[in-house]
Amino acid sequence: MLKGSLVAIVTPMQDGGALDLPALTRLIDLHISSGTSGIVIVGTTGESPTVNVEEHCLLIKTAVEHAAGRIPVIAGTGANATTEAVELTAYARKIGASSGLSVVPYYNKPSQEGLYRHFRTIAEKVDLPLILYNVPGRTVADLAGETVLRLAQVPGIVGIKDATADLGRGSELLRALSVAGRKDFAVYSGDDLTGLPLMFMAAHGVISVTANVAPKLMAEMCAAALAGDCPRALHRSLFVEANPIPVKWALAEMGLIRGDLRLPLAPLAAAHHEAVRSALREAGCT
Numbered sequence: 291m292l293k294g295s296l297v298a299i300v301t302p303m304q305d306g307g308a309l310d311l312p313a314l315t316r317l318i319d320l321h322i323s324s325g326t327s328g329i330v331i332v333g334t335t336g337e338s339p340t341v342n343v344e345e346h347c348l349l350i351k352t353a354v355e356h357a358a359g360r361i362p363v364i365a366g367t368g369a370n371a372t373t374e375a376v377e378l379t380a381y382a383r384k385i386g387a388s389s390g391l392s393v394v395p396y397y398n399k400p401s402q403e404g405l406y407r408h409f410r411t412i413a414e415k416v417d418l419p420l421i422l423y424n425v426p427g428r429t430v431a432d433l434a435g436e437t438v439l440r441l442a443q444v445p446g447i448v449g450i451k452d453a454t455a456d457l458g459r460g461s462e463l464l465r466a467l468s469v470a471g472r473k474d475f476a477v478y479s480g481d482d483l484t485g486l487p488l489m490f491m492a493a494h495g496v497i498s499v500t501a502n503v504a505p506k507l508m509a510e511m512c513a514a515a516l517a518g519d520c521p522r523a524l525h526r527s528l529f530v531e532a533n534p535i536p537v538k539w540a541l542a543e544m545g546l547i548r549g550d551l552r553l554p555l556a557p558l559a560a561a562h563h564e565a566v567r568s569a570l571r572e573a574g575c576t
Contacts, residue, residue, distance in 0.1 A: 291449075291476050292362060292388075293494045293516060294327035295508040297501035298335035298480075300534050301349060302547040309345060313547045315356045317502075320546070322361050325509035326501060329353055330391055332366035334428065335499050335534040340552040343374075347381050354386045368393030368423060372408045379416040389419035391451060391497075396429040402437045413446035420446055425453035425480060435463050442467060442475045451497045452488075453480025460488045468492075482528070489515040499533055503540045504573050528569070530562045540566050544576055 299321070302313035318329060331353040332338045332346055341349065350365045357363050365382035367390040369375040379390045392412060394405060413420050422441060426432035432454075441447050452460050460477070467475050477493045479485035485496035489512065501508040528536045535551065539558040542549030543566070551557065558566070570576045 291474060291494060292328050292364075294496075294512040295325075295501050295505070296328040296330055296364065296478065296495055296497045297321055297326050297505060297508075298330045298333045298497050298499055299353075300502055300538055300541060300547065301332070301336040301341065302541075303550040303552065304548065305550060307550060307552045309341075309348065310548065311348075311352050314349070314352060317546065318353060318356050318361070321501070321505050322357075324505035325513075326361065326505050327495065327509070327512075328362040328364055328388070329357060330364045330366065330497050333391060333423070333497070334393075334425065335502070335537065336366060337534060337552060337555070338366050338368075340555070343378075346378065347385075350382055350387060351385050362388035364389050364391050364421065366391050366393070367412075368395075370395040370397055372411055375408070375412050376415050379412055379418055379420070383416055383418040387418065389421055389448065390416075391421045391423050393423040393425065394429045394431050394433050396431070399431050402434050405431065405433055406437050406440055409441050409447060410444050413444050417446065419448045421448060421476070421478070422450040423453070423480065424450060427453070427455075435459065435466060438463060439466055439470060439472075442470065442472045449476030449478065449494070451478045451480040452493075455481040455484050457484055457487055457491075460484070460493065461491050464492050486511065486515055490518075499537050500528055502537050503528070503544065503570065503575050507573060528566070530565060531558055536562065536566055539563070540570055540575075543567060543570060 302310035365387040367378035424433040479488040479496045
């Protein structure tokens with residue numbers, strides 16, 4: 291089981307929106323040297339909704355090949371069509387990803403039974419450890435705790451990224467998994483602001499946006515939290531606009547990537563520049 295700080299890594303882009311793969315490999319090296327526990331490629335922070343299938347696969351392939359076993363790579367393989375999610379997960383397995391991260395299907399608003407069958411089908415068809423990803427603020431559909439408990443009994447489904455930002459729900463899920471004898475089912479916070487308290491409740495780590503700009507600090511924070519210590523944390527300024535707008539601006543400010551985004555995402559509003567810049571200074575990132 292992976293524990294600690296897993297980075298929801300950005301997708302660097304060149305002027306005009308083309309993928310910047312050399313910049314991606316440099317970021318992966320930075321995370322390896324900084325103590326990050328795992329790379330999550332082509333998730334929400336990686337702008338998965340705006341890359342095409344060929345680019346999606348290329349990003350997974352590049353991350354796996356460059357990591358070369360030095361750090362686990364969790365491939366974003368979710369889709370709102372079950373067949374597409376199966377195909378992406380099968381590709382991730384073929385190329386050597388450690389596991390797949392599969393988001394709740396968006397837009398079509400499936401029932402809880404539909405969600406259960408969707409994820410069970412992926413797990414049954416592809417022999418790759420699967421991490422569920424619940425982020426109802428973006429998908430509209432919400433994976434209920436009872437459905438997570440059902441899915442935790444499906445072979446191959448090994449954990450969940452809980453991006454509800456609801457500590458009550460997270461706490462109840464952890465308790466219910468313990469009662470069901472599934473303490474080995476990994477629970478990762480998908481929200482940096484609530485990641486620390488969730489780890490104090492026995493969650494296993496954070497799939498983090500903040501780790502993009504402060505990888506060493508996030509790794510240390512998670513290690514301290516998992517050991518029961520109370521570490522410092524810095525997150526709020528990276529969410530002044532929709533993720534990944536602020537974090538890509540911050541990485542550009544640090545000289546690590548260009549700050550380019552693909553439409554419909556627009557550059558960070560000038561009114562927020564100083565707030566993010568100040569947070570970077572306070573964290574010792576610049």
